[in-house]
Amino acid sequence: MSNSNALFLLSDHIKLSLLERQRAKTLNLDGDAQDGQISRSLEQFKDGLDALEAEQNRLEEAGDEDKALVISDALPTLQKQYDALTSQFHGFSATSATTTTPNDPALADDFAQAKSTKPVSKANKSVRFSSPRASSDADLEAGPDPSRANLFNSAPYRDDPSDGTAGYRDEAANMDNVQVHAYHQQIMAEQDEQLDALGQSIGRQRELSMMIGDELDDHVAMLDETERVVDRHQSRLDRGRKQIGKIARAANENKSMVTIVVLIVILVLLIAITK
Template sequence: MSNPNALYLLADHIKLSLLERQRSKALNLLQDDRGSSSSSSSKNNSTDENEHETANGADAQDGHIARSLEQFRDGIDGLEREQARLESEGEEGKALDIGDALPGLQKKFAELTAQFQGVAPVATPSSSIGKPSKAVRFQDKPLPPPGRDGDVDLEAQRSSLFSRPYTDDPEDEGRNQDYADQDNVQLHQMHARIIDEQDAQLDALGASISRQRELSMQIGDELDSHVAMLEESERVVDRHQTRLDRARQKVGKISRSAGDCKQMMAIVALIIILVMLIAILK
């Protein structure tokens, strides 16, 4: 058995067997204590039979636990050999997984062996498994002692518990109790006052909404004016762009005309030079 998960399951099985062994011993001691109050003759006969049966059952259970512990130890040895083989073959990932599981398995084996030999006490399931405690919002009052007064108090508590509605806020219970003590006229006045306060709050809220509406309308007007200014600026930019295009066209024409004039002047100068050369040579 060279699988860490299987070894963990085996460790849990051994732990349960140890718990069952401890429970059996506790039950046998309890039966012995109960049997001590009976007659001596019946106790001797029943005690001999119980001791014989208990000894046989305890021996079988101890043998089963011992074999399971030996199998657990062989599995740990097999894991160590498997880790060495994987390291030699270069499979570091699997070897590291086995190396991470080995310390916990060795610790469990040492604890279970010590518990089986009676060195350390066996932990109960409630202490070994950490279950989170449930948090409740109800706080039960201690029950009164049995008797007529206690029955009356219990009935009063039950009637008080179911006679009023449940609220999440404990302060609401006192407020509802205050309202319950008022008569119809006082309740009507209180409701009228609450309605007047709500009307005042609604009026203030309406005035605030009106101011916000006016502000939003002013902001809208300002946005419209900004849009108009942007459109006017765009038209001005378009006019300037048109003028710049016209000026660029004029400059191009002038540059082309100047180039043509330079060519004509060069031709005229060459003709004059040619005429002068002809006259000189003659």
């Protein structure tokens, strides 16, 4: 993380975590639950500072003075915040303006809430249940059931909710029983159509996979046949090479015999001439 803006955001995150830890201790809650995460964030902050300093040196060596100047302006502030946050995390110093003031003004409300020592009202944590009523023809004709409306108007639980995305329960809000039943039937019909389409797609994929498998088997058979043909031709080439070697050796021997015969004839002629 060699971006100074990212390091400022990381600093704000650590500040909020430390404020939440201090607030939890003030309210006699478990304030050490996030110590591991805060420690890892501080290590990441330190690595980012080292990377940012290395980037500054690289830019200075490359002659890019403008970008190096931007980093040199941000480094002292980031280093000061890192030292203050580390000291506060390990209990060497108390909170200060450096650790309680956000770098991003948009986080001012979050910091104000984290610094607040006002306990959460128990009334906000209470869970209310509406007693269900048995459905009857009169209920269907009377219109929406108030208890059902209360149930659907309550915020649905999601592990990872996405803002602005309405779920099935949100769509079914303010519907009467008949409309909810019809809506559920419509959803189930759409899901059945999607499952049918998915099944057809899987079937096509299976057929395609089988065709690919058959084609691969054909190619394997062709490769085996080619390998057998190559082996036969290699054997013929080896036999031909041996025969050529024999012919070459025989030719060399014949040349030697002819040379010997010629030399004998010349010797005989010389003897006859000299007599």
